[in-house]
Each structure stands twice: as C-alpha cells, then as structure tokens.
Amino acid sequence: MPTCLDSAIISPFPTLRHQDKPLTEAPRRARRSSGRVTLADVARLAGVSPITVSRALRGERAVDSQLVEKVQQAADTLGYVPDPAARALxxxxxxxxxxxxxxxxxxxxxxxxxxxxxxxxxxxxxxxxxxxxxxxxxxxxxxxxxxxxxxxxxxxxxxxxxxxxxxxxxxxxxxxxxxxxxxxxxxxxxxxxSQTDAGAAITRHLLERGRRRIAFCGAQLDPRVLQRAEGYRRGLREAGLYDPRLEMLSPERSSIALGARLFEEMLQRMPDIDAIFFCNDDIAQGGLLAAHRLGVAVPARIAMAGFNDLAGSDQMVPSLTTVRTPRxxxxxxxxxxxxxxxxxxxxxxxxxxxxxxxxxxxxx
Amino acid sequence: MPTCLDSAIISPFPTLRHQDKPLTEAPRRARRSSGRVTLADVARLAGVSPITVSRALRGERAVDSQLVEKVQQAADTLGYVPDPAARALxxxxxxxxxxxxxxxxxxxxxxxxxxxxxxxxxxxxxxxxxxxxxxxxxxxxxxxxxxxxxxxxxxxxxxxxxxxxxxxxxxxxxxxxxxxxxxxxxxxxxxxxSQTDAGAAITRHLLERGRRRIAFCGAQLDPRVLQRAEGYRRGLREAGLYDPRLEMLSPERSSIALGARLFEEMLQRMPDIDAIFFCNDDIAQGGLLAAHRLGVAVPARIAMAGFNDLAGSDQMVPSLTTVRTPRxxxxxxxxxxxxxxxxxxxxxxxxxxxxxxxxxxxxx
DNA sequence: CTGAAAGCGCTTACAG
DNA sequence: CTGAAAGCGCTTACAG
Missing domain, CATH: 3.40.50.2300 (Response regulator)
Structure with missing residues (x-):
C-alpha cells in the first residue's frame, strides 16, 4: 500500500485510507473518530492485542522478539504515532x-x-x-x-x-x-x-593588580547578584579595604544602557575609585562604552571587570576581564x-x- | 472545611481529605485513583451532573445562572483544576x-x-x-x-x-x-x-549622506538577510552605484566577533569603501568595535549602519544608525x-x- | 436548559 | 510472555 506508506512519511498522524468497517453493527450513537491511527489499528494488523503493541513499542517488559518485530512493522506500515494526551491521561x-x-x-x-x-x-x-x-x-x-x-x-x-x-x-x-x-x-x-566565591575571586584579582578603591556595581539584585556582592565584600574585607560607599546597587533590570549610567554616577559620586566590578557583563560593557565616550582610560585610570563572559566581552575595546560561568x-x-x-x-x-x-x- | 480551602489555595490538584466511599461496592479490580479532584467530585457536591459542571466552568452554552454559581462554589471549595490531558484527549x-x-x-x-x-x-x-x-x-x-x-x-x-x-x-x-x-x-x-524595502531604505539613507562606495556585510544568510541584501542592491542600482565586489556574504552565524572579522576582511579587500550596511546589529557592533581597535574613524572615514536596533546599539561609540523592526x-x-x-x-x-x-x- | 451514554486512545493492575 | 477488563478525566453527540 504505497499511499499509506507515503502518508506515513509525511504526517505524524495519518488517516486510515481504507477505513475498517466497525466491528459491531449495533446502533452506536456517539461516534467521533479522530481519524488517527490507534494502537488498536496496529494490533489488528499485527494480529496481537493492543497491550502487547503498547509494550512492544515502549520496550517495556519482555515481549517475544518475533512479536516485537511484527508490531514494529505494522506500526511503520500504518505510520502509527502514539497520542501524548492519551498517554498522559x-x-x-x-x-x-x-x-x-x-x-x-x-x-x-x-x-x-x-x-x-x-x-x-x-x-x-x-x-x-x-x-x-x-x-x-x-x-x-x-x-x-x-x-x-x-x-x-x-x-x-x-x-x-x-x-x-x-x-x-x-x-x-x-x-x-x-x-x-x-x-x-x-x-x-x-x-x-558558588557565586560568592566567584565574586571574591575576581575581587582578589583586582587587588592583585594593585587596585585599592574597588567599586561594585550591581543591577537587578536577584539572589545571585547579591551573592556576588557578598563575595566582593569578603574579598575587600580580607584586604582591609572594604568601604560601603563603594557599592552601588540598582534594582533596575541589567542592561548595557544601565551600565553606562551606573558608571557615570559612580564616577561622580566616588571620583577616587580605581576599579569597578560589575555584577554582569552587560552592565560592564555599558561601563566600558561610557568610559570611552567620556575619555576615561581603561584600565590605566579605572580597571573594569564583569561577570559571566557573555557574547561581545572579548570584542570590547579594551576587551573585558570577566568570570566564565559554566551555564x-x-x-x-x-x-x-x-x-x-x-x-x-x-x-x-x-x-x-x-x-x-x-x-x-x-x-x- | 478550612483544611480543604487551605489546600485549594496551595495545590493545583489537592487530594480529597474526606475520601468519599465508592458508590458501588462491587468487586472492582483495576482501581487507580490519581487522588485528583475530578469533575465528578464537583458534580456530586453541587448536586448536578458532570456535564453541567463542564459546561458551567467553561462558560459554554447557556447554563442556569443559579447553577453556575453553585458549581463555581463547589469547584472553589474542592479546589478543582481541570486535567489538561483529559481535556485534550x-x-x-x-x-x-x-x-x-x-x-x-x-x-x-x-x-x-x-x-x-x-x-x-x-x-x-x-x-x-x-x-x-x-x-x-x-x-x-x-x-x-x-x-x-x-x-x-x-x-x-x-x-x-x-x-x-x-x-x-x-x-x-x-x-x-x-x-x-x-x-x-x-x-x-x-x-x-518588507525586509527588502527596509534594506533599500537604509541604503538610500547612506546615499543621501553622500556615500558612494557602500558595502554590504551579511551573515547567516537566512531568507530575511537575503531580502535585505536584495533591498541593498535595489538601492544602489537606482543610483547606478551597484558593484558586486562590495558584497560580503558569510554563512556563519551572526555575532559580534564575526562582525569584527567581516569588517577587517572587507576593509582589506575593498579599501576604497566609504560605508557598510551590516545585515544585523550584532555584526555592526562588532564592526564598530573593530574600527575603534584599528583606529578607523566612524563615520568620517567609513559610515556604518546595522539592522533591528538591538540592545546596546544606542550605547555604542559612535552610536549606531539602524532600522528599528517591529518584532x-x-x-x-x-x-x-x-x-x-x-x-x-x-x-x-x-x-x-x-x-x-x-x-x-x-x-x- | 440539563443529562445519560459513549467515546477519546492510551496504561495499570490482575490473571494466567 | 500475553491478554481481557477497567480506568484515567474529560467532552461530544444525542435526546428531551
């Protein structure tokens, strides 16, 4: 039956071309066939019971390998596709x-x-x-x-x-x-x-680079951003350099545009900073672009680090130091x-x- | 029944705390209650048939408003949530x-x-x-x-x-x-x-700015990128300035990094270009960054335009001219x-x- | 406007 | 290893 095979290739639920006669001729009222090939259709063609088809196709329990073969072939011939809704129910x-x-x-x-x-x-x-x-x-x-x-x-x-x-x-x-x-x-x-450890690690890196007035810019303030902030604090406290005025936390959604704004505000509020750890690469990229626009030398005047290593961070001028996270x-x-x-x-x-x-x- | 109400608030499918006795005591073998509150449960509590509950809850067909009220209340009391799988089937x-x-x-x-x-x-x-x-x-x-x-x-x-x-x-x-x-x-x-019209429009804009050697950089080459390329050609042909050597099409996935590469290659291959239309903002941003890195003045030496107006394009230095698409x-x-x-x-x-x-x- | 019956297409739970 | 029966929880299709 080439037409059936044909439809089996094309449709996930082909209709039966040669609709079987109803097995019983009794007066049936609520008939509502979906035109779908069902387990029963496969069972009939394979000459086994529907349950056997179900088991053979799912590979559940042991079914005679000869029967599995026969069932598989019947299913292929008819283009049978299980109904997820029926299965779920x-x-x-x-x-x-x-x-x-x-x-x-x-x-x-x-x-x-x-x-x-x-x-x-x-x-x-x-x-x-x-x-x-x-x-x-x-x-x-x-x-x-x-x-x-x-x-x-x-x-x-x-x-x-x-x-x-x-x-x-x-x-x-x-x-x-x-x-x-x-x-x-x-x-x-x-x-x-550990978001906290990662935040502390990048803070220590800035310290090792000789930075002493390291700011933190955070946006969105979801738990993971706050954990990075905690890591930042830990890193600075270890060095005895923690200063709460260096933290800038904004509840706004993280974005390149916000990063530019945060950088400008930070610079205005704390002109003596020599580094910024941004909680995410997008605001760090914004900071980098704002610095370029304002003529602030990076890293000479201010070093900048981001978080996550997102697309574009390696292309920035200068390219962005960051933490690659294993998402x-x-x-x-x-x-x-x-x-x-x-x-x-x-x-x-x-x-x-x-x-x-x-x-x-x-x-x- | 405060506990029931309680559970109705918490769970999308609370269990019946006071399990009704089975209506028939006949020997039933394959019992497998899911513990879910069903339409039948609601019907019993409301004193109507399940079909009426179904209709009342879906707002389908006219159901006596008093009954609707009663059904709604019973459903709320029991915390009834319809089963999507049963519905779908x-x-x-x-x-x-x-x-x-x-x-x-x-x-x-x-x-x-x-x-x-x-x-x-x-x-x-x-x-x-x-x-x-x-x-x-x-x-x-x-x-x-x-x-x-x-x-x-x-x-x-x-x-x-x-x-x-x-x-x-x-x-x-x-x-x-x-x-x-x-x-x-x-x-x-x-x-x-019309991606083609939009591509032609931005090309004309570059022409109006006095550019004559306008290149096109395309990545990914999906149908919409090719349509923009077609618009680009139309724009340049109208001005009698079309030159196939100004087109650079890469099958690689669009990205900031690819944009930087395309810019460098383009500049090397056709040093006399005075503008580039990038098929997407991400490669345009990459081009802008590469120009910065190489010290190529934008737009003085080369004008650049992108497509889609993605995040960050307004923050680039210089900010990127583009087409805002109505996604x-x-x-x-x-x-x-x-x-x-x-x-x-x-x-x-x-x-x-x-x-x-x-x-x-x-x-x- | 309301309902009893049948059916949607599977799998579970028992038997043998 | 295989199967007949029942059931999952809804809606459709008829009636009245």
Missing amino acids: ASQKSTQVLVLVPLLSNALFVDLLEAVHRTLFPEGYQPLIGVTHYDSAEEELLLRTYLPHRPAGLLVTGFDRSETARQLIAQSGVPCVHLMETSNAPGVACVGF SEVGREGAGMLLGMMRGAKPAVGSIELGYELVVREST | ASQKSTQVLVLVPLLSNALFVDLLEAVHRTLFPEGYQPLIGVTHYDSAEEELLLRTYLPHRPAGLLVTGFDRSETARQLIAQSGVPCVHLMETSNAPGVACVGF SEVGREGAGMLLGMMRGAKPAVGSIELGYELVVREST
Whole structure:
C-alpha cells in the first residue's frame, strides 16, 4: 500500500485510507473518530492485542522478539504515532519537562536552555520553557498553569521563591532540580557553583593588580547578584579595604544602557575609585562604552571587570576581564540529574558543585 | 472545611481529605485513583451532573445562572483544576500553541516571544517554544514531535521550510500564522514587514549622506538577510552605484566577533569603501568595535549602519544608525490573528504589513 | 436548559 | 510472555 506508506512519511498522524468497517453493527450513537491511527489499528494488523503493541513499542517488559518485530512493522506500515494526551491521561505523567528561567534576554539562560534541550530531547522529554521575569507571582502562576499537566520533571533557577511556590512544587511530587546555585539542604537536588566565591575571586584579582578603591556595581539584585556582592565584600574585607560607599546597587533590570549610567554616577559620586566590578557583563560593557565616550582610560585610570563572559566581552575595546560561568554544564548536568530522578533513581538527588574560570583580558 | 480551602489555595490538584466511599461496592479490580479532584467530585457536591459542571466552568452554552454559581462554589471549595490531558484527549485539542523560532540567541526573537506570550497566555493558551537553529531537519523533527500533541495553533518564522514541513503543517489542520515576512499567497496568514524595502531604505539613507562606495556585510544568510541584501542592491542600482565586489556574504552565524572579522576582511579587500550596511546589529557592533581597535574613524572615514536596533546599539561609540523592526508588534498581531483563527474566525486569515523605522544616530 | 451514554486512545493492575 | 477488563478525566453527540 504505497499511499499509506507515503502518508506515513509525511504526517505524524495519518488517516486510515481504507477505513475498517466497525466491528459491531449495533446502533452506536456517539461516534467521533479522530481519524488517527490507534494502537488498536496496529494490533489488528499485527494480529496481537493492543497491550502487547503498547509494550512492544515502549520496550517495556519482555515481549517475544518475533512479536516485537511484527508490531514494529505494522506500526511503520500504518505510520502509527502514539497520542501524548492519551498517554498522559492513562499514566498520569507527560513527557514534558517544565523549565523555569528568570529571563530570555540574558544570554546566560539561553545557553542554559540550549544545554537542557540537547540533553533532554533525545531522551524523549520535551522542555517546556516558562519565563518568570524575576517575579514570584509570575512563577506561581506558571506553576499553577503547568503543574496540572503533570510534567515528568521540573527545572528551576535558584532557591529564591515564595513559600507557596515551594509548596506547589513539593506537593506535586514532580522531581525537581535547582540550577545555578547549590545547597546542602537534605533532599534538595541542585547543580551550580558558588557565586560568592566567584565574586571574591575576581575581587582578589583586582587587588592583585594593585587596585585599592574597588567599586561594585550591581543591577537587578536577584539572589545571585547579591551573592556576588557578598563575595566582593569578603574579598575587600580580607584586604582591609572594604568601604560601603563603594557599592552601588540598582534594582533596575541589567542592561548595557544601565551600565553606562551606573558608571557615570559612580564616577561622580566616588571620583577616587580605581576599579569597578560589575555584577554582569552587560552592565560592564555599558561601563566600558561610557568610559570611552567620556575619555576615561581603561584600565590605566579605572580597571573594569564583569561577570559571566557573555557574547561581545572579548570584542570590547579594551576587551573585558570577566568570570566564565559554566551555564552549559549546569544545564547539561542538571538535566542529567533530573533524567535519573524521572527514571526513578533516588540516589541521584544531591548537589553538584561546578567551577568557574577567571578570564583575564585587557580591561584590568 | 478550612483544611480543604487551605489546600485549594496551595495545590493545583489537592487530594480529597474526606475520601468519599465508592458508590458501588462491587468487586472492582483495576482501581487507580490519581487522588485528583475530578469533575465528578464537583458534580456530586453541587448536586448536578458532570456535564453541567463542564459546561458551567467553561462558560459554554447557556447554563442556569443559579447553577453556575453553585458549581463555581463547589469547584472553589474542592479546589478543582481541570486535567489538561483529559481535556485534550476528549476534545482532540490542547491549549498549547507551538511557536517555532530560529534562535533564542538573537534578541529579536526573544522580543517576539515575549509579545506572543503576553497576548496568548491571558487568553488561556500557553506558548510552547521550539528552536530550529535555522535547520529544516530540526524544524521537521520539532513538528513531528509536537504536532501529535494537537496544539491549538502554530506560529512559525517566515516561509522558508522543507516541503515535508509544509505538508506536515497543512495536513495537521492546525491554524498557522507566519511571522516576520509577508506573502500574498491565498489562504496564507502572516504578519511582518518588507525586509527588502527596509534594506533599500537604509541604503538610500547612506546615499543621501553622500556615500558612494557602500558595502554590504551579511551573515547567516537566512531568507530575511537575503531580502535585505536584495533591498541593498535595489538601492544602489537606482543610483547606478551597484558593484558586486562590495558584497560580503558569510554563512556563519551572526555575532559580534564575526562582525569584527567581516569588517577587517572587507576593509582589506575593498579599501576604497566609504560605508557598510551590516545585515544585523550584532555584526555592526562588532564592526564598530573593530574600527575603534584599528583606529578607523566612524563615520568620517567609513559610515556604518546595522539592522533591528538591538540592545546596546544606542550605547555604542559612535552610536549606531539602524532600522528599528517591529518584532513586538509582529508577535502581538500574529498571536492576535492566530487567536481569531483558533476561535474559528475564517476571515481572520490574511496578511498584515507592519512598518519599520529608520533610526539615524552618530555612525552615519 | 440539563443529562445519560459513549467515546477519546492510551496504561495499570490482575490473571494466567 | 500475553491478554481481557477497567480506568484515567474529560467532552461530544444525542435526546428531551
């Protein structure tokens, strides 16, 4: 039947060209065929029961290899594609994995999502992206909307969420891995690195370069930015050089334009600074551009460092010193850990600490 | 029952605290309650049939307002949340909308997705993001994977896809709107703007500035980049200044780093150029930075223009002249059109042409 | 305006 | 290793 094969190639749910006669001729009222090839159709062609088809196709339990072959062939012939909704309803579990990130406009999370997709998709799970905009009410709404879909797993960013969101996750029973930060709390699965240590490391680098009046510019003020600020303080206190007036924290969303503004304000407020640690590369790039515009020499007059090593930082003039964060690794390892949990491996829960890397360039 | 109310606030699918006795005591074997509050539970509490609950909650068909009230109250009391899988199976249609974009690393598509989400989500539809990486095989795989979920609608980028993908979409019967480009083909729904016209407009702007040797740098070479190139050619031909040697097309993915390389190569190959039109702001930013590094005066020696008006272009030194493209409007209007189609409005199909805006800054 | 019956297309839980 | 029955939780299609 070449036409059937043809349609099997083209359509994910081909219609039966030669519609079988209904097996019973009894008066049936509510008939509403979707035109879809079903498990029953495959079973009929293969001469086995639907359950056997189900098992053969999923590779679950032992099925006679000859039957598996026959079923597979029948499924191919008809172009059978399982119905995800029926599967989800019967098994109380879908193959979608809910992934909650704060923003898509930060390249960091795009890299993270790419890695998650590359890990999950080939294993039969589909990431479902939800954007929280750093807003706990939005996060709650997303959870309320998507948890009823019974996702197979859940990937969330960090630990900072409302108590309600926390309970929604816990009560759902859906396996959950936290990304970008780590924790030692029992029963918590997470993959990340120490934002605080990384912040301290880059601060020490500036100190080693001989800088003494090192400022910190932070935007957005999400937990990870605050952890970097904490690392900055630790680094300066160790050197006995901490001065709270050198900190500038803005709740505004991080951006190149904001970085330019923060730089100008900082310079005006504390003219004696000789270095700035920006909490993210985008505001650091803005700072670099503002310095260029104002004729402030970098690093001669003021050294500048960023965080995350985003696109363009290596191209800036001067190129930007920063911290390369392992977001792709976090995505890959986090998704891998979740994979283990979704498949029922309890010991997979734990905490994975990944490193970071200082990238020294011309700006310091 | 305060505990029930409590749980209704917290969980999207609370368990029944006071489990009702099974109505029949007959020997039932395959019992497998999910612990979920169902339509039947609500119906029992409200004293009506499940169908009435279904209709009252969906607002479908006329239901006595008193009953609606009673049903609503029962649903609230029990914390009822409909099961999306059951709904999708029974109605052969989910509330997810598949959105296919080439890349998340281009801020353009992030803006598009934001607008789509803001339009669709409040109306009860959830965007399901798929990334094709400008690869038709990936696009096909995404369609094969997600179409069986019977999404309520489909949003795709442009018209450039394999014949198989085209057929997959057509045969699925899922309403589909094409974004970012327009077409006059009958029965095709699309929202976009003329990339060619926009490309011609910025070329004319450079001509008006007195430039005569205007180069074009294109990366990625997706259909929209090629359309901009076509506009560039049209503009130069009108002025009798077209020279194919001024075109530099690279299949590499667009990026700041690539822009720097393209600029250097272009300058070496054609030292007499006095302007460059970059197909996208990221490579234009790279060009600007490379010029700075090499000491090439912009715009004095070479004028530079980009495309899309991405983040940072207004902060560059000199700030970048570009074309502001209406991606948020495309997302909003495209999703709005799809909304009409999903609700069964046939006349909604059509072509919406949105404008673009020349943003003249210091670089030209 | 309301409802009893059937059905959507799978998998679970038992049996054998 | 295979299968008949029941069930997952909704909506459709008819009736009245």
